[in-house]
Amino acid sequence: MAKIAVVGGTGDLGSAIARSLVKAGHQVSIGSRKAESAAQHAAELGGQVGHGVNAEVAAGADFVIVTVPYAAQAGTLRDIKDAVGQAIVIDTTVPLVPPKVMRVQLPAAGCAALEAREHLGPDVRLVSAFHNVAAHKLAEGHGVDCDVLVFSDDVEARTEVVSLVASMGLRGLAAGSLANSAAAEALTSILIFFNKTYKADGAGVRFTGLTTAPPIS
């Protein structure tokens, strides 16, 4: 059981992740820019779920999962930077540039995860993950046919997040350094393209041939 803040936890992905974490028995708090909105979403998840503005819920957590749109990433990370302490920050940001969300448009830094590093500074324990999971599929709670790629330059933090993902009933795979997050971030546009082109209701990605990886559940 871990203490987990979901920052931006009032959005689709944040709500779905929070719901899944509550189900897995973790102690979850919902963060938002607006305390009222956080309180409302927390109430929907049941009485045990905490809430507050982003920096409040980030303080004292074991994991801080950041689930905000790309346009809000920089501001949100700066808001929580001084509060996170030794918590592992899990950035889920996909650098989509509306309206062309089916087109891969990675930022000049290489990917949103490397930008997160810039926003948080060198001392925060940073991992990126959850780029490819369809929020509505996760929210439905019937399992998601999609691996979760987990990236970090901090191998210990990455391993902890792989375990956290597993506790949610998903297959987490260590996928290399933070720079490698570009692959998962880019894939999201491909999955959106597939949703339209191949009439998928939440396309996903699976990796094959991994002898020593956890089995697909």
Place this chain on the structure above:
Amino acid sequence: MAKIAVVGGTGDLGSAIARSLVKAGHQVSIGSRKAESAAQHAAELGGQVGHGVNAEVAAGADFVIVTVPYAAQAGTLRDIKDAVGQAIVIDTTVPLVPPKVMRVQLPAAGCAALEAREHLGPDVRLVSAFHNVAAHKLAEGHGVDCDVLVFSDDVEARTEVVSLVASMGLRGLAAGSLANSAAAEALTSILIFFNKTYKADGAGVRFTGLTTAPPIS
């Protein structure tokens, strides 16, 4: 039956693709910078396989598949540029930067496919594909547990390549514009990372939930 030139067809991926195309009944020619090397590799594939230097085999083909290392991409594309005419050029280049091949290092242009466009100019029909297929798995001929993402700004050319891929017994998926090739190119470093981390003998990628895509064979 299509007339297909495999430029750089003496390398691991080129040889494997050529072998698979011959098996599928296509008329294949092997190209290399050195005529002798092309002739030798063509002979290994059987008497019906043509050979020549790259620009020679590219001339008159329906498809020209370019399978060279990133460092040779620019020179090779410039060599064939004036020879390809209305052929569809399929660039397979992954922008790996040795020795750190497990680290995603996309070029400033965004991806190798967009660089291919710069090298070939605006008039060549350009598609990118085959970034994630393990050459030795393809060469073994027992099927490959990996989808082939196919990218192009030319929808008609992209559709033709999806069909060509299918003729090889692989599942080709239209995955958007040439810029989206960044996703597949970046994935290759993830697959190399998986080969080491999860003891995979040729990790692959599959996409899930695609209602109207061809079934996995």
